[in-house]
Amino acid sequence: MLLAVADTVSEGPGPQSIEAALDQIVDLPEPQQSVALERLCAAHPDQANRLRARYAAFRGLLDASALADVAAGGDVRPRLASDRTRAAVGEGPRAPAGEPDLVGPYRIVRKLGAGGMGAVYLAQQSQPFERTVALKLVKLGMDTDEVLKRFEFERQALALMSHDNIARVFDAGRTERGQPYFVMEYVPGTPLTEFADRHTLALEPRLALFLQVCAGVQHAHQRGVIHRVLKPANILVVEQDGRGVPKIIDFGLARATEQHVLDVTQLTTEGCMLGTPAYMSPEQTGMTGDEVDTRTDVYALGVILYELLTGELPFSNEELLADGYYQMARMIREVEPPRPSRRLAALAKDANPPARARSTTVSTLLRALRSDLDWIVMQALQKERHARYASVGEFAADVQRYLADEPVSATAPSTMYRARKLLKRYRVQAIAAVIVLVGLVAGLVVALVFYFDAARAEVETRKAKDRLDPPVLRGLEQEALNDLWPVHPDLVPRLQYWLQRAAGLRDRIGVQRAYLAEVEKRGQRSDAGLTFVSPEDAVDYTEFSRLIADFERFFAPAPTAKNVAGVTERLELARTLRERTVDEHRQEWDAARAAIAAADGVRASVLYRALALVPQLGLVPIGPDPESKLWEFYHPDSGEPGALPARDEKTGRVRMRPELGFVFVLLPGGTFTMGSDKAKDQAAEKDEMPAHEVTLAPFFLSKFECTQAQWKRLFDGDVPSHFSPEYKMPKGVSDATWTNPVEQVYWDEATNVCRRHRLDLPTEAQWEFACRAGATTVFAWGDDPEGLEQHDNVADRFAADKALGWPRFEDWSDGHLVHAPVGCFAPNAFGLHDMHGNVMEMCADAEMPYSTAVRPGNGLREEPKASHGALPAIRIARGGCWQFDRAFARCSNREEVRVRAASDLVGVRPALRVDADGR
Numbered sequence: 001m002l003l004a005v006a007d008t009v010s011e012g013p014g015p016q017s018i019e020a021a022l023d024q025i026v027d028l029p030e031p032q033q034s035v036a037l038e039r040l041c042a043a044h045p046d047q048a049n050r051l052r053a054r055y056a057a058f059r060g061l062l063d064a065s066a067l068a069d070v071a072a073g074g075d076v077r078p079r080l081a082s083d084r085t086r087a088a089v090g091e092g093p094r095a096p097a098g099e100p101d102l103v104g105p106y107r108i109v110r111k112l113g114a115g116g117m118g119a120v121y122l123a124q125q126s127q128p129f130e131r132t133v134a135l136k137l138v139k140l141g142m143d144t145d146e147v148l149k150r151f152e153f154e155r156q157a158l159a160l161m162s163h164d165n166i167a168r169v170f171d172a173g174r175t176e177r178g179q180p181y182f183v184m185e186y187v188p189g190t191p192l193t194e195f196a197d198r199h200t201l202a203l204e205p206r207l208a209l210f211l212q213v214c215a216g217v218q219h220a221h222q223r224g225v226i227h228r229v230l231k232p233a234n235i236l237v238v239e240q241d242g243r244g245v246p247k248i249i250d251f252g253l254a255r256a257t258e259q260h261v262l263d264v265t266q267l268t269t270e271g272c273m274l275g276t277p278a279y280m281s282p283e284q285t286g287m288t289g290d291e292v293d294t295r296t297d298v299y300a301l302g303v304i305l306y307e308l309l310t311g312e313l314p315f316s317n318e319e320l321l322a323d324g325y326y327q328m329a330r331m332i333r334e335v336e337p338p339r340p341s342r343r344l345a346a347l348a349k350d351a352n353p354p355a356r357a358r359s360t361t362v363s364t365l366l367r368a369l370r371s372d373l374d375w376i377v378m379q380a381l382q383k384e385r386h387a388r389y390a391s392v393g394e395f396a397a398d399v400q401r402y403l404a405d406e407p408v409s410a411t412a413p414s415t416m417y418r419a420r421k422l423l424k425r426y427r428v429q430a431i432a433a434v435i436v437l438v439g440l441v442a443g444l445v446v447a448l449v450f451y452f453d454a455a456r457a458e459v460e461t462r463k464a465k466d467r468l469d470p471p472v473l474r475g476l477e478q479e480a481l482n483d484l485w486p487v488h489p490d491l492v493p494r495l496q497y498w499l500q501r502a503a504g505l506r507d508r509i510g511v512q513r514a515y516l517a518e519v520e521k522r523g524q525r526s527d528a529g530l531t532f533v534s535p536e537d538a539v540d541y542t543e544f545s546r547l548i549a550d551f552e553r554f555f556a557p558a559p560t561a562k563n564v565a566g567v568t569e570r571l572e573l574a575r576t577l578r579e580r581t582v583d584e585h586r587q588e589w590d591a592a593r594a595a596i597a598a599a600d601g602v603r604a605s606v607l608y609r610a611l612a613l614v615p616q617l618g619l620v621p622i623g624p625d626p627e628s629k630l631w632e633f634y635h636p637d638s639g640e641p642g643a644l645p646a647r648d649e650k651t652g653r654v655r656m657r658p659e660l661g662f663v664f665v666l667l668p669g670g671t672f673t674m675g676s677d678k679a680k681d682q683a684a685e686k687d688e689m690p691a692h693e694v695t696l697a698p699f700f701l702s703k704f705e706c707t708q709a710q711w712k713r714l715f716d717g718d719v720p721s722h723f724s725p726e727y728k729m730p731k732g733v734s735d736a737t738w739t740n741p742v743e744q745v746y747w748d749e750a751t752n753v754c755r756r757h758r759l760d761l762p763t764e765a766q767w768e769f770a771c772r773a774g775a776t777t778v779f780a781w782g783d784d785p786e787g788l789e790q791h792d793n794v795a796d797r798f799a800a801d802k803a804l805g806w807p808r809f810e811d812w813s814d815g816h817l818v819h820a821p822v823g824c825f826a827p828n829a830f831g832l833h834d835m836h837g838n839v840m841e842m843c844a845d846a847e848m849p850y851s852t853a854v855r856p857g858n859g860l861r862e863e864p865k866a867s868h869g870a871l872p873a874i875r876i877a878r879g880g881c882w883q884f885d886r887a888f889a890r891c892s893n894r895e896e897v898r899v900r901a902a903s904d905l906v907g908v909r910p911a912l913r914v915d916a917d918g919r
Helices: 002-009 015-026 030-043 045-058 066-073 083-088 145-159 192-196 201-223 262-269 294-310 317-321 323-332 339-344 348-357 360-379 392-403 415-425 426-436 441-469 470-482 489-506 508-521 533-552 564-581 582-595 603-608 681-689 706-716 749-756 764-772 785-791 796-800
Strands: 107-114 118-125 131-138 169-174 180-185 234-240 243-248 524-526 529-531 620-625 631-635 662-667 670-674 692-696 699-702 840-846 874-880 892-898 911-915
Touching: 015 045, 030 045, 045 262, 083 840, 107 131, 131 529, 180 699, 192 201, 192 234, 192 294, 201 243, 201 294, 201 360, 201 392, 201 470, 294 339, 294 360, 294 392, 317 323, 339 360, 360 392, 470 489, 470 533, 489 533, 489 564, 508 533, 564 582, 582 620, 582 631, 662 764, 670 764, 699 764, 706 749, 749 796, 749 840, 764 840, 764 874, 840 892
Parallel strands: none
Antiparallel strands: 107 118, 118 131, 131 180, 169 180, 234 243, 524 529, 620 631, 631 662, 662 699, 670 692, 699 911, 840 874, 874 892
16 A cells, blocks of 8 residues: 555645655655655656655765755766665665664664654663663754754753653764764554554553553643654553553654644755644644644644544544645644544444454444543544643543543533634635625624624633643642752752743733733722623633732742742752852861761760761761760751751750751661560550561661741741640640641651652651660660650640640649640750650651561661552551650550641651762
8 A cells, every 4th residue: 555655646736745655655664665766756757856865865865965966956866875875766776785883872783763854773872881772863954053952952851851651862962974863762662552452452441541641741741841743653652560651752853853744845845744644733734833832732642542542543644645735734724523433433344343453342432432532532632722621631631530430521512613613614605695695684794793803802812821821830830849859969950941941931921911901991990899891801800810920929039839939049059059068068077977987986986887978968067966976967958047056055965946957866777676575555565566676777867856947948838737836825834836846747748848858757667766775675764654754745744734634644744735845855865855755756657567578778668569559548656745645655656647647746857868979
């Protein structure tokens, strides 16, 4: 069928059909290409010289000077670069030549394929490490400085993407001949639709694969990258652990090379058409790509879903290319494709193969397609961008709702919508009919005039909204909030790129303000506020006011975790992190490292076992604790700017103040006995047995529980605590302060906040090691619980008297109804405060028995694999608290906490890993 292309084209109307056939020839297997080319040249002898030259250029067999000579009228045959070139373009067989051996630093292994843009090779990289890659060598003619600048910008954008369903772009450059090339992750997979058919996947597995593709595309959109040429050939499925995983390739290459598929200049001058028309959106048929945005990829995904469901395309390439370029553009822009169920029904007996490929019957498949799936696909394929799904995320959400048997947002088009489409298609005929019948249908004409005025106003409104582009704003905010962490010098390029993209939104606010001012002029002011005669004006005024307010918050001068000022502040912190915490404190680091590494009999040195500590980015040494001899370090980025810890003149201990950040104690690690076999209370201690040995590497742990002031700075929001400075205690009881511990925090929220700042929740093993401080007894000071009065805040007589009595309490009064400011009680032997009381403290571990293996180094118990990738819902908290008595204050006590349940009894004590290389 493919070799018959030349015969079909010979009857076509002009050069567009010839060039389209040449583009198809380039996509054929190499052994068939020269035969098909000769047939095409024989059918069009007057075009033969130009066709051979274009084909040779596609194959990279002619240089730029040869192309210029041929364009000026020269004969291609004397300029053929080699015998292989002559054979390739039909000029007679000679000895074959090999493919390029090297492209830049990459050794070519073999050719994987070729297309209109260039050839793809399997290549081997040996430096700085070995890996197999796919190398795309772009055809000659795309080696201008402008194109290469676009390549570099797009490479930086693509390098920021990290998603399981996107093939990574590793490198880009140009050969000695000036040809640009991309180096990508090699994906030995099968095109999406071919994979689904080969494995006879039913609809649900096909939709599950499609949702993975949507997740990858949405990830790219949130980083400002649009694919533009999505099609099954660019979505390869690999099998991992017995399931298919789609990988999207060629992300951003269309933009880098400015592949405006229907650009008239390319068609008539370059003589080639880049892209696959069947997957192009209507806006891609314009003269430029100015209107291309994320909804262009929504359209292409709609075509792919159509093909996954039916085995057919909305418009086949043969239909689109049959009548030339202009007819193809008109069909894509104006002709409505049949719904998937109608396309399948029209196949009649030919519908059996698609049904069998989907492990079902024709009738069952038709029933599944009708209604929801039909309307989901057709909404993605709307001609107008604003009528499609606003984002890939919305598209995927509707597919997910279908799979969950929930109502979908897509619905059948209304009669009014169909009428608008009909009038738009036959506008000239409609105007002529109106002129003839003007005397009879004057009223209808007036109504139509008002209708079209409203339609034009709606279009202008949509254009204004499109320029504001809320999805891009939301994507930038979510990226800043969730991805641009932790503050580190390696993060600087990503922060700069984010700010570059954010700056592109600033100029759009003026357009929206101008439109809002026009709407406001049409309103009427009264004591009740601004009112509008037109409901549309009322809706626009509300919506645009909200959108502009969102953008103003995004560019507000006060920094937050997801606005420009906050990311700018984060960029400055990342740039100066090494200078602020290492370079400016070189003497302190030298002293700390020498003392910790020394083996001169000092207790701390013996405990540290001659640890070779390197300077830790983000920490500043503040010396050893005078009692424990363990070294302590300050974390300035969790405190107010310029705040530094100070030691008490009498005790030498660090005292917590609201403006201070975390003070970390470097704990030596080692082997200790975890748990307890002293089962005096089997009901309470059943989860603490058996006692067993655990070996830990050195680690940092906060000297104090996280305070409410620290949480407010780190979380960039309100303090969730029940007992905060705003909470008024009963008369005669001290009010809570900003140095009281934070509580009412979700486990996953605490984990995320710690991750943003390169911190962790301690493991159970780390927490118990720190609590025991070398002891093997029930409490850190021995088996006698009376020591709690000096060391920790637990349920006592004071609280029982003020709060109408606890069920169980200790017989002393400490003056605190609830939790106390951190550090009020005596520390343990490691210099850590409030380990046995105040608030319980979250740990990283899921709830599981001690028989579960621990991870070397930090003692984390390996989590069981949960269904659907969900995290275990139950976690562990350690230590006693202000509402519980001595039974809960043991070193080995364990309490369950739910991931999404907050409690005023549970707080946070962050930990920090020892960085072996100081990065």
